[in-house]
Amino acid sequence: METQLVLEKWPGVISTVTIGADKKDGASRINTVKIGGQNSLPLLFKEGDIPNRPAIAFEIWDIPPQDWDEELALAYGKVLNDPFAWADKCVNEFKAQLLCVRMQGTHPDSGNKTPKEAAKFISTLLSKVKVPLIIIGSGDDAKDNLILPACSEAAKGERCLIGCAVQDNYKTLVASVLADGHYIIAESPIDINIAKQLNILISDMGLSLDRIVINPTIGALGYGLEYAYSIMERARLAALSGDKTLASPFICFVGQETWRTKEAKTAPKQGIIWEIITATSFIQSGADLLVMRHPAAAQKLSDYIDTLFKK
Amino acid sequence: MFIIGELINGMYSNIGVAIKERNKKEIQNCALTQIACGADALDINCGPASGQPLVDMPWLVEVVQEVTDAPLCLDSSKPMVIREGLKASRNKTIINSTTADEEKLETLIPLAKKYKSKLIGIAISAKGIPQNKDQRLELAVAIVDSCLKENFPMEDLYLDPIVLPVNVAQAQMKDILESIAEFKIIADPGPKTTLGLSNVSQGTHLRSLINRTFLTMAVAYGLDSAILDPKDKELIDTLITAELILNKNIYCDSYLEAYRKK
Numbered sequence: 001m002e003t004q005l006v007l008e009k010w011p012g013v014i015s016t017v018t019i020g021a022d023k024k025d026g027a028s029r030i031n032t033v034k035i036g037g038q039n040s041l042p043l044l045f046k047e048g049d050i051p052n053r054p055a056i057a058f059e060i061w062d063i064p065p066q067d068w069d070e071e072l073a074l075a076y077g078k079v080l081n082d083p084f085a086w087a088d089k090c091v092n093e094f095k096a097q098l099l100c101v102r103m104q105g106t107h108p109d110s111g112n113k114t115p116k117e118a119a120k121f122i123s124t125l126l127s128k129v130k131v132p133l134i135i136i137g138s139g140d141d142a143k144d145n146l147i148l149p150a151c152s153e154a155a156k157g158e159r160c161l162i163g164c165a166v167q168d169n170y171k172t173l174v175a176s177v178l179a180d181g182h183y184i185i186a187e188s189p190i191d192i193n194i195a196k197q198l199n200i201l202i203s204d205m206g207l208s209l210d211r212i213v214i215n216p217t218i219g220a221l222g223y224g225l226e227y228a229y230s231i232m233e234r235a236r237l238a239a240l241s242g243d244k245t246l247a248s249p250f251i252c253f254v255g256q257e258t259w260r261t262k263e264a265k266t267a268p269k270q271g272i273i274w275e276i277i278t279a280t281s282f283i284q285s286g287a288d289l290l291v292m293r294h295p296a297a298a299q300k301l302s303d304y305i306d307t308l309f310k311k
Numbered sequence: 312m313f314i315i316g317e318l319i320n321g322m323y324s325n326i327g328v329a330i331k332e333r334n335k336k337e338i339q340n341c342a343l344t345q346i347a348c349g350a351d352a353l354d355i356n357c358g359p360a361s362g363q364p365l366v367d368m369p370w371l372v373e374v375v376q377e378v379t380d381a382p383l384c385l386d387s388s389k390p391m392v393i394r395e396g397l398k399a400s401r402n403k404t405i406i407n408s409t410t411a412d413e414e415k416l417e418t419l420i421p422l423a424k425k426y427k428s429k430l431i432g433i434a435i436s437a438k439g440i441p442q443n444k445d446q447r448l449e450l451a452v453a454i455v456d457s458c459l460k461e462n463f464p465m466e467d468l469y470l471d472p473i474v475l476p477v478n479v480a481q482a483q484m485k486d487i488l489e490s491i492a493e494f495k496i497i498a499d500p501g502p503k504t505t506l507g508l509s510n511v512s513q514g515t516h517l518r519s520l521i522n523r524t525f526l527t528m529a530v531a532y533g534l535d536s537a538i539l540d541p542k543d544k545e546l547i548d549t550l551i552t553a554e555l556i557l558n559k560n561i562y563c564d565s566y567l568e569a570y571r572k573k
Contacts, residue, residue: 196563200572209572238561245569246561 007047010240013039014247014288015210016052017183019098020132021159029158030130033098035213035288036249041236042286043308053309054283056298057098057134057291058090059255062113062121063105068293069265071272075295083121087129094295100134101125106147107138115150122154134161134251134291136185145172152176161185161251164215167198174205185251187215190224192231192246199245212248213289220257220264220278228252232285250286254279255293272297280304312550313352313536315384315405316345317509319371321358330357330367338371339378346381348541349571352405353379355396356386364392369399376402384431384538390418397426404428407538408471411436411450416457429467430458431505434490440473444486447472448493455497469505469536470494476513477521484511484525491532505536523549530554 016037021027033055040048064081065073079085083101090096105111106118113121122135135151137144149172152162163185165173170186177184186202188195195214203209216235218228232250239247258264258278264271275297279290283305292298318341321327329337342353353375357367364387372383382403385396393406408431409419423430432454434447441447451470458468472490475483487506495501506529512521523546526537530553541547551570554560563569 192561193563196561196569197565200563200565200569203572234561243561243569245563245572 005046008041008044010039010048012240012242012244012247013037014236014239014249015212017161017210017213017249017288019055019134019159019161019183021157021181025157025159027158028126028130029132031097031132032159033132039240041240042284045311052288053305054287055098055289056096056302056305057100057289058094058096058295058298059100059102059253059291059293060086060090061102061104062118063111065104066110069259069271071265071268072259072294084125084128087125090295091129091131094298096131096298098132098134098289099129100136100291102136102138103147103151104138106143107140108143110138112143113147115147118147119150119154122151126155126158132160133158134163134185134289136163141166141169145169148173149176152180152182155182156180159183161213163187163213163251165198165202167194167201170198170202171205174202174207177211178205178207183211183213185215186212186248187217190217190219190227190231192216192235195231195235196243196245199248203245209244209248213251214246214248215251215253218252218254218257218278218282220254220261221274221281222263223257223261225278225281229281229285232282232287236286249288250282251289251291252279252282252287253291254282255291255297258297259293272300276300276304283308312530312534312554313503313505314350314541314547314550315352315354315505315536315538316342316348316350316541317354317507317538318345318540318542319353319375320356320386321361321367322356323358327358327360330361330371333370335374335377338374342375342379342381345541346379348544349547350381350541352382352384352403354384354386354407354538357392364389365395368392368396372396372399372402376400382429385428390415390422393419394422397422397428400426405431405469407431408433409454411453413457416454420457420461420463423467424461424463429469430463431469431471432458432502433471433473434494435473440475443483444490444493447486447490448497451490451494451502452497455502458502459498465498465500465502468502470497470502471506472504474506474508474510474525476515477511477525478513478515488528488532491529491534495533503535504533505538506534508537508539519543519545522546526550527553530557 014036020029020032038050106113161183164187258275357364384405386407434450511525512518
């Protein structure tokens with residue numbers, strides 16, 4: 001007897017986020033990257049539409065990273081000392097469709113660059129590379145509140161994804177993102193209740209829910225991956241059941257979390273494998289956007305996504 | 312919880328007058344207010360005083376669907392009146408209601424199928440109101456059987472255990488609540504459940520409190536839908552909280568607001 005598959009039909013749909021604006025929108029990106037839009041759990045192609053694949057972003061910094069593992073640093077070589085050459089290498093050599101720039105150099109402990117310098121950096125970067133941008137602060141709330149508005153304004157109309165807004169510090173960033181036509185990353189500490197609350201707080205300020213991407217905060221393999229995994233799964237189930245306040249795509253900072261583990265640094269190639277496994281696991285739980293560090297891991301991940309989406 | 316707003320009913324004096332005077336604005340305001348307060352569908356009832364329900368029902372339907380595409384719950388004990396309402400409806404519809412009597416079932420199930428309408432079946436028959444859980448189940452089974460015979464989809468059937476005022480039938484309250492859970496396992500997939508809430512507090516002095524306490528308990532027994540006054544904010548807040556406690560929605564500090572954003 002033929003087995004009948006039980007197919008679930010969901011009333012909810014994840015919002016579609018298009019990062020980057022091109023000529024048509026009077027902006028300067030040569031491509032855009034669409035994420036979200038699915039009305040099914042990950043990879044269950046028969047249950048609903050999954051119009052967009054998980055996207056990969058390459059992480060770059062505005063200063064040469066001091067503490068990157070040797071294996072990771074070697075993959076980029078000398079360009080790590082020049083952020084623009086680094087960005088260029090990601091796009092032209094590694095075929096990045098999307099860059100995630102961390103404004104680490106604005107942190108009070110790592111250069112303390114001014115908002116003006118940060119804005120100038122973003123303007124130059126936008127003129128040198130033409131793929132869409134994700135812009136991340138240094139994580140120092142007070143400083144981020146100064147530099148992110150400057151970066152946002154410098155990238156006005158380019159439809160960037162900017163973060164991260166957190167529950168105790170979101171108003172300044174929301175106002176900038178709203179004014180300059182970008183998307184926002186809402187970060188919660190592996191906590192679905194706070195993720196939901198923050199989305200409501202942001203939308204109460206007038207930035208609609210479909211302009212939010214959730215950063216659920218992840219842990220790498222062996223460092224709490226399964227906690228983030230189940231939070232994402234639960235949020236996705238709620239969203240597909242009709243909870244619009246959780247129906248945002250997920251961004252996962254895979255590279256950052258992987259390369260802080262000791263396992264990534266203990267044996268050659270192990271970090272790459274660690275990064276790949278972490279990323280592929282999160283695709284199963286609904287990750288829409290994966291920010292990667294090692295180009296070899298990003299390549300493998302891209303091949304893996306191709307295989308998953310082969311029709 | 313699928314909330315059906317009960318306020319468009321000729322029994323209420325403002326609506327009764329509005330029907331008589333063909334005052335569209337009054338009806339439409341009532342429709343929009345209920346939806347703003349959280350109603351998913353609107354009950355439409357010409358009321359006992361309507362001398363011409365066959366005309367009033369389609370008029371009400373037209374007037375309401377001018378301002379909303381919310382489903383309409385066509386409420387009459389007369390199948391002819393429901394038919395006129397169905398004919399006029401472009402919105403989705405719910406027939407409110409059939410009893411377990413054969414002649415009603417034979418008319419209303421085919422009508423529901425023809426107009427792709429949902430159907431409320433009340434556990435009551437010409438013999439009278441059931442006196443206990445077993446009688447309720449017997450009547451519910453009769454309704455389910457008829458629907459199955461006619462291939463009417465179970466997910467479109469709502470069974471109502473018939474709520475009685477607590478000051479009249481106090482001994483039956485527990486049976487009514489338990490019926491909700493048992494109705495759902497009569498068939499697989501099971502029918503849904505609904506009830507007319509306000510009846511429970513009829514003639515009492517603390518209507519709102521009794522309504523929301525009963526509703527909370529009914530939700531715990533698995534109630535899927537209720538016909539109620541969505542303008543009672545405490546009632547709706549209590550309902551949202553009851554569903555939160557049953558893990559139907561994810562908690563956040565602004566969960567009431569989050570529910571309303573749905």
